[in-house]
Amino acid sequence: MRKPEASTGKNNTNKLRKGLWSPEEDEKLMNYMLNSGQGCWSDVARNAGLQRCGKSCRLRWINYLRPDLKRGAFSPQEEELIIHFHSLLGNRWSQIAARLPGRTDNEIKNFWNSTIKKRLKNISSNTSPNASESSYDPNKDPNNMGGFITSSTQDQNIDHFMPMFNTSSPSMQNTVLNTILEHGINMSSSIGGGFFNNATTGTYFSQNHDNKSFYLEKVFGSVNINGGEVEEMEMYNVPPLESVSVTSENNIKVENINALCNGKDTNNISSYHFDDINNNINVNNSCNGSDENRAHHEVENLFHEDLNVGDWDLEELMKDVSSFPFLDFSN
DNA sequence: AACAACTCCAACCGCGACCTT
DNA sequence: GAAGGTCGCGGTTGGAGTTGT
Numbered sequence: 001m002r003k004p005e006a007s008t009g010k011n012n013t014n015k016l017r018k019g020l021w022s023p024e025e026d027e028k029l030m031n032y033m034l035n036s037g038q039g040c041w042s043d044v045a046r047n048a049g050l051q052r053c054g055k056s057c058r059l060r061w062i063n064y065l066r067p068d069l070k071r072g073a074f075s076p077q078e079e080e081l082i083i084h085f086h087s088l089l090g091n092r093w094s095q096i097a098a099r100l101p102g103r104t105d106n107e108i109k110n111f112w113n114s115t116i117k118k119r120l121k122n123i124s125s126n127t128s129p130n131a132s133e134s135s136y137d138p139n140k141d142p143n144n145m146g147g148f149i150t151s152s153t154q155d156q157n158i159d160h161f162m163p164m165f166n167t168s169s170p171s172m173q174n175t176v177l178n179t180i181l182e183h184g185i186n187m188s189s190s191i192g193g194g195f196f197n198n199a200t201t202g203t204y205f206s207q208n209h210d211n212k213s214f215y216l217e218k219v220f221g222s223v224n225i226n227g228g229e230v231e232e233m234e235m236y237n238v239p240p241l242e243s244v245s246v247t248s249e250n251n252i253k254v255e256n257i258n259a260l261c262n263g264k265d266t267n268n269i270s271s272y273h274f275d276d277i278n279n280n281i282n283v284n285n286s287c288n289g290s291d292e293n294r295a296h297h298e299v300e301n302l303f304h305e306d307l308n309v310g311d312w313d314l315e316e317l318m319k320d321v322s323s324f325p326f327l328d329f330s331n
Numbered sequence: 332a333a334c335a336a337c338t339c340c341a342a343c344c345g346c347g348a349c350c351t352t
Numbered sequence: 353g354a355a356g357g358t359c360g361c362g363g364t365t366g367g368a369g370t371t372g373t
């Protein structure tokens with residue numbers, strides 16, 4: 001905590017205060033906010049009679065004084081949600097906070113850095129003696145935009161699999177994340193694939209080698225790429241930004257999707273590939289018969305629906321969360 | 332009891348995005 | 353289009369409180 005600066009002396013008339021807020025300052029800000037509402041923060045600071053910068057007032061209000069804030073320790077359910085959302089969103093604390101009513105980004109960030117990070121580290125060091133696996137930090141991976149890999153091992157020989165995707169576009173990120181939430185959790189069919197070597201149950205979001213197309217994979221059980229056996233796996237392509245338009249109703253409408261199947265003679269469809277030049281989805285590595293129909297049907301289903309932005313089904317998320325193996329904090 | 336080491340978390344800082352002029 | 357102001361975000365700091373020796 002920072003020391004509150006002494007509020008005495010002539011300098012104080014011009015100098016803005018820093019450091020801890022006094023109860024009097026809190027009261028002033030609280031009264032002003034409740035009576036007059038937010039407005040411009042520098043005006044708030046001035047009109048409330050506070051010798052603080054607007055930024056400081058904003059922070060104090062958002063992180064501490066807001067009446068809808070939930071105080072106290074995080075519940076186990078909140079912890080699970082934070083871990084789950086962090087696995088999807090990375091360090092986007094404000095977006096995580098938006099999904100946890102009554103909690104602030106600062107609070108969640110502190111909680112993550114002080115408690116959860118440590119806990120996950122302990123768990124991974126207990127379960128994986130291989131330091132190179134357990135030390136993977138998604139936030140340090142330049143290709144990672146926020147995904148999470150539990151204990152999966154990526155096969156270095158497979159160049160078109162990358163652990164996560166890299167984009168700085170917020171709308172792209174929204175598209176991706178909502179696609180995951182809308183489809184990655186609920187869709188139930190299984191398509192053969194082959195990108196993992198001993199991948200672990202979980203939801204993976206991957207980027208194709210062209211750096212523009214993406215696919216989402218849900219893996220159930222282990223996958224042996226060398227033997228070509230796939231136990232349970234789902235793959236869903238996610239279109240690049242160029243194919244997506246956001247409507248005024250806050251829906252994302254995926255347009256210009258034309259699923260194509262090249263129709264060669266292998267049994268497994270290994271990926272859908274989004275062709276961003278022609279705005280087509282191609283089913284790669286060929287397919288035939290029922291696989292072709294199924295692939296076509298699924299791509300149609302996936303991309304011809306409206307994807308809601310911002311409406312998170314917490315019940316569904318919690319179902320998914322409860323299946324994560326790394327959420328057992330009992331040890 | 333005294334000190335050191337560690338943990339927690341409120342608050343600050345810098346930066347980028349957005350808006351207004 | 354440029355400049356200036358504001359807002360919001362994520363990273364970092366540092367002091368109070370807690371735990372260990």
